[in-house]
Amino acid sequence: MGFEYRCKEPKRADAVRGRADLNGIDFLEVLDRDAPSEDLRQRILVVTFLNPLTATLSDENIRIEGGERVRDIGVTDVQPGSGSEAHILRVTLDKPGDFSWYTLRLVSGPASDPPPGGFDPVLSAVEFSFKVECPGDFDCKPRPAAPPEKYPEPVIDYLAKDYAGFRRLMLDRLSVTVPEWKERNPADVGVALVEVLAYAADQLSYYQDAAATEAYLGTARRRVSVRRHARLLDYRLHEGVNARAWVQIHVDADDVPLPEGTQLFTRMEGFPGRIPPNTELHDKALASGAEVFETLHAVKLFAGHKSMRFHTWGNERCVLPKGATRAVLSNKDGSIHLKAADVLILQDAADCHPVRLTMAKAGTDPVGNTGVVEIEWTDGDALPHDLDTARTVVLGNIVPADHGRTVTGGTLENVTFATPYDAKQPASAALVQDPRDALPDMELQPGDWNPKIDLLASGRFDQHFVLEIENDRSARIRFGDGIHGRQPSAELTATWRTGNGAAGNVGAKAIGHVVSPDSGVLSACNPMPAQGGIEPETLQQVRLYAPQAFRTQERAVVESDYAAMAQRHPEVHKAAATLRWTGSWHTVFITVDRRGGRRVDMDFENRLRVFLERFRLAGYDVEIEPPQFVSLEIVLKVCVQPGYFQGAVKQALFEKFRELFDPDQWTFGQTVYLSPLIAAAMSVPGVLWVEPLVFQRQGEGDRGELAAGRMTLGRLEIARLGNDPNRPESGTVDFEMEGGL
Numbered sequence: 001m002g003f004e005y006r007c008k009e010p011k012r013a014d015a016v017r018g019r020a021d022l023n024g025i026d027f028l029e030v031l032d033r034d035a036p037s038e039d040l041r042q043r044i045l046v047v048t049f050l051n052p053l054t055a056t057l058s059d060e061n062i063r064i065e066g067g068e069r070v071r072d073i074g075v076t077d078v079q080p081g082s083g084s085e086a087h088i089l090r091v092t093l094d095k096p097g098d099f100s101w102y103t104l105r106l107v108s109g110p111a112s113d114p115p116p117g118g119f120d121p122v123l124s125a126v127e128f129s130f131k132v133e134c135p136g137d138f139d140c141k142p143r144p145a146a147p148p149e150k151y152p153e154p155v156i157d158y159l160a161k162d163y164a165g166f167r168r169l170m171l172d173r174l175s176v177t178v179p180e181w182k183e184r185n186p187a188d189v190g191v192a193l194v195e196v197l198a199y200a201a202d203q204l205s206y207y208q209d210a211a212a213t214e215a216y217l218g219t220a221r222r223r224v225s226v227r228r229h230a231r232l233l234d235y236r237l238h239e240g241v242n243a244r245a246w247v248q249i250h251v252d253a254d255d256v257p258l259p260e261g262t263q264l265f266t267r268m269e270g271f272p273g274r275i276p277p278n279t280e281l282h283d284k285a286l287a288s289g290a291e292v293f294e295t296l297h298a299v300k301l302f303a304g305h306k307s308m309r310f311h312t313w314g315n316e317r318c319v320l321p322k323g324a325t326r327a328v329l330s331n332k333d334g335s336i337h338l339k340a341a342d343v344l345i346l347q348d349a350a351d352c353h354p355v356r357l358t359m360a361k362a363g364t365d366p367v368g369n370t371g372v373v374e375i376e377w378t379d380g381d382a383l384p385h386d387l388d389t390a391r392t393v394v395l396g397n398i399v400p401a402d403h404g405r406t407v408t409g410g411t412l413e414n415v416t417f418a419t420p421y422d423a424k425q426p427a428s429a430a431l432v433q434d435p436r437d438a439l440p441d442m443e444l445q446p447g448d449w450n451p452k453i454d455l456l457a458s459g460r461f462d463q464h465f466v467l468e469i470e471n472d473r474s475a476r477i478r479f480g481d482g483i484h485g486r487q488p489s490a491e492l493t494a495t496w497r498t499g500n501g502a503a504g505n506v507g508a509k510a511i512g513h514v515v516s517p518d519s520g521v522l523s524a525c526n527p528m529p530a531q532g533g534i535e536p537e538t539l540q541q542v543r544l545y546a547p548q549a550f551r552t553q554e555r556a557v558v559e560s561d562y563a564a565m566a567q568r569h570p571e572v573h574k575a576a577a578t579l580r581w582t583g584s585w586h587t588v589f590i591t592v593d594r595r596g597g598r599r600v601d602m603d604f605e606n607r608l609r610v611f612l613e614r615f616r617l618a619g620y621d622v623e624i625e626p627p628q629f630v631s632l633e634i635v636l637k638v639c640v641q642p643g644y645f646q647g648a649v650k651q652a653l654f655e656k657f658r659e660l661f662d663p664d665q666w667t668f669g670q671t672v673y674l675s676p677l678i679a680a681a682m683s684v685p686g687v688l689w690v691e692p693l694v695f696q697r698q699g700e701g702d703r704g705e706l707a708a709g710r711m712t713l714g715r716l717e718i719a720r721l722g723n724d725p726n727r728p729e730s731g732t733v734d735f736e737m738e739g740g741l
Contacts, residue, residue: 016120017050024123026050026087028104032133042096042130045104052086055118060110062091066102073097097130104128161205166198217543224468226539235549236453237542238435239417239469242403243504243533245293245431245526246345246354247511249301249397253520254337256301264293264401264524267512273523275515282515290513291506292405292499293530296421301521304335305396308344310389311372313365320387323596325379329394331362331371338373338396343427345395345527348387352508352528354398354427355381379598380426380571395527400430401511403504403533404441404497412475415467416441416497429570435534440467442496444477449492458485469536504533556615562588562622565615569608571595574667576716587621591628591716597663600626627668627718631731632661632711634721635694636681640740644686650735652684654723657733661721672711672719688739698731 016024031044059075067073074094081088091104105125106115115124154176160169171194174181183190214220217229227237249258250273265275268290275282286292311330312318320327329336338344338360346353355377363372404416417438422430439451449463455478458464464485466478477494480486507529514524556562559577566575574593579586592600592608605624612622634657640649660680674695681690695706705711713719722730 012120012122013050016123019051020054021118022120023049023051023053023055023118024120025104025106025126026123028126028128030128030130030132040092043093045091045093045128047089047091047104047126049087049089050123053080053089055116056080057089057106057116061106061108061116063105063107064093064097064102065105066100067097068100070095070098073102099129099131099134101127101129161209163198163202166201166205167195170194170197217546220539221471223471223539226542227468230542230546230549231454233546233549234554235542235546236436237546238438238534238537239415239440240501240536241433241435241438241532241534242416242418242441242500243502243506243530244296244400244402244433245504245506245511245530246343246398246427246528247293247295247401247524247526248306248345248395249299249399249514249524250306250522251301251303251397251520252522254302254304254335256518256520258295258299258301258399258516258518258521260295260298261406262295263405263515264295264511265290265513265515266293266506266510271513273513274519274521275513276517277515285513285515286405291403291504291510293401293403293504293511294406294497296400296402297423299397299399300337301397302335302337304333304337308336308394308396310392310394311365311370312389314367316390318389320383320389320392322383322385324383324387325381326374326376329373329375331373334371336362336371336373336396338375341423342396343398343400344375344377345398346383346387346392347395347527348392351385353381353383353387354430354528356425356427356430378426379596379601379604381428382596382598403530404499406495406497408495409493412467412477412494412496414473414498414500415469415475416500431530431532433532433534435537440475440496442467442494444492444494446490446492449488455480455485460484461486471539473536500533501535502533504530506530554615555617556588556612557617559588561615562590562612565612566590566592566608569611571598571604572608573664576668578716582621585619585621587623588616589623589625591625591668593627593667593718595664597720600624628714628716629720629730630711630713630717631698631729632672632719632721632733633694633696633698633731634677634692634733635736636678636733637691637693637736637738638681639688639690639738641686641688642740644740646737646740649684649686649740650737652686653681653735654733656680656684657721657723661719661723661731663720666719668718669713669715670719671713674706674709674711686740693736698729 013024013026016022026048028048029046030042031040031046032042035041035044057078057080059078062075062078064073064075075091076094077092079090081090103125106119108114108116115121154173157165157169160166171184174194181190185191186195214222214225217226220226220229230237247264265271265285268285268288271281271285275285309330310318310320311328313328338357340357340359342357342360344355344357346355357375357377359374359376361374363374364370365372400421402418404418417435418441419433419438439453442451443449444465447463449465451467452458452464453466455464455466458480460480460483462480462485464480467475468478469475479488506526508527509525510530511524511526514521553561553564556565559579562577563575566572566577571594572592573595576591578589578591580589590612594600594604608624609622616622638649638653640646657680660677674692678690678692681687692706695711696702697711711719720731721733723733724730
């Protein structure tokens with residue numbers, strides 16, 4: 001009797017087992033490796049019945065059905081068991097079958113299909129395979145399972161997405177399933193459990209929605225998600241950067257130490273210039289809401305550095321010219337103790353200019369036997385304009401300070417981001433920070449844990465961490481996983497600074513208080529405005545700029561690439577690159593036109609080489625070269641209008657040509673035309689007409705430039721006309737004056 005049922009809980013065998021009037025097949029085993037001889041392998045079937053056999057079965061009562069390639073298998077012998085094996089029947093076949101499924105069926109006779117008397121029609125047949133013990137790479141043929149039991153489905157509002165909706169949904173369901181429970185008091189245990197589940201469901205629903213929302217740059221709302229999406233595009237979302245300022249500390253004694261991290265406050269009414277630390281006055285100052293700055297390194301202060309003057313060797317009405325990098329200070333009372341790396345601020349009526357000293361040498365003026373100090377500063381701090389020495393005050397005791405207050409413990413929020421301070425930088429550039437290179441200003445103890453932008457390059461033993469900022473400026477610390485960055489093994493304590501962004505960009509003289517226990521310290525003042533504070537990048541800006549970040553070239557391969565990368569440096573006006581084979585490898589020679597016409601010295605070369613290192617192609621060397629300057633020689637005949645003094649007109653012409661040949665106005669391969677020079681001379685008041693007499697390269701004679709009206713320069717050549725009497729080789733211009741007074 002065949003059937004097609006597939007049941008999860010077959011109970012037919014249990015109903016037959018133990019009955020004296022009914023029997024059935026329990027299972028069948030094919031003897032393969034356990035056969036008594038090699039010839040009988042897969043030819044002996046051991047059939048186990050549910051109950052002991054009472055009826056005699058012969059080969060005519062057993063039929064083998066099925067098979068694909070091997071069919072019509074006959075039974076040669078049937079041996080029933082005895083004793084403890086009375087429920088076992090051994091059937092011997094004439095041949096083994098193939099890999100397909102076969103059926104052993106009990107029948108009444110050779111021509112009869114019903115089972116013998118006393119055997120259950122359902123359990124009178126069993127499927128089996130001859131090749132059960134044979135290895136194979138094929139999976140078993142799946143059999144359809146019985147359908148799952150269906151239960152009545154409750155009515156559920158799938159639009160419920162919040163706490164109130166889930167609470168109402170569960171209470172409505174309980175009203176159906178437990179109608180006798182009508183309690184709605186919030187103090188009831190059942191109601192409390194419903195509300196707990198509603199809260200958990202609300203959180204889960206939020207995370208399900210957030211997972212889809214945060215998966216895309218265009219829809220993400222969390223700052224951390226946007227930051228990570230942008231990082232995949234090689235775009236760094238910046239968290240802003242704090243402001244920095246040059247601050248002068250006033251003292252009334254010499255050799256007064258000021259340690260690193262000294263707090264400075266913006267001006268507050270009713271507070272003295274010096275505030276003792278760890279006092280009630282200090283606590284009131286912190287609670288007043290004033291902006292806090294902290295010094296970036298330790299300094300020694302001297303009373304004589306408050307206000308210094310230039311020494312002009314007895315001369316009067318002197319000017320320190322634009323581009324100057326050296327001067328002399330008066331030191332009559334010997335109170336000046338300057339040294340290299342000190343910062344001074346040159347303050348006139350209109351402007352303040354910071355300079356970092358490279359040399360400070362004490363000396364004596366033999367006329368009057370007065371003390372002087374010769375000072376020099378870096379080329380990067382060269383004067384941007386002329387300074388009247390009589391109206392300029394030199395301010396010392398200058399210390400760099402940046403916005404932010406150090407705290408230990410507490411909630412991480414509004415963390416200060418800053419770049420490392422470089423005490424070797426020119427003073428005019430030391431306050432400028434790139435926010436994309438800024439890191440959180442914090443420490444973790446114990447151990448030397450360092451903040452990083454990400455952990456992609458961190459090794460398994462590197463004690464690195466990443467500070468991730470959210471939209472509300474709260475922060476959390478992310479450590480490594482033991483592969484990219486080390487996992488902390490102990491509890492850590494954070495020391496960090498709070499204060500970031502444009503709030504620190506205070507105006508000049510806004511800082512007025514210094515926190516110090518030393519009575520020799522009087523007060524503080526910033527002669528120049530604080531600068532550099534930048535607010536964190538908004539998510540809208542990231543969505544706008546990040547998809548375009550990959551278009552910014554960050555590698556140098558051909559010559560034009562190296563020139564373009566060099567021009568990204570703030571001190572480079574223009575650059576040209578030349579690729580040469582130098583015998584064993586390729587070398588890229590970068591010719592640099594430095595801003596302001598400054599020299600390409602060794603310090604600048606080293607800075608530029610470090611800047612270009614991340615763009616350089618592997619296997620290529622980089623060499624920095626100065627440009628090939630072409631000194632000009634120009635002579636013009638000028639007719640002066642009646643009523644004008646020749647000397648005054650000539651002086652105005654020199655000033656005009658000084659402006660025309662400002663170093664930043666000329667660069668590589670720029671042709672010098674004669675007509676604009678004549679037009680410039682004609683624009684000077686008092687000039688009637690101009691006739692060019694000489695227009696050529698200095699010392700090379702006329703090569704037809706005057707007749708052609710232009711001078712063509714090579715790819716690496718730059719025209720210059722310094723007209724400096726101390727450096728006549730830098731080019732000259734002269735005017736032959738006629739007419740006038």
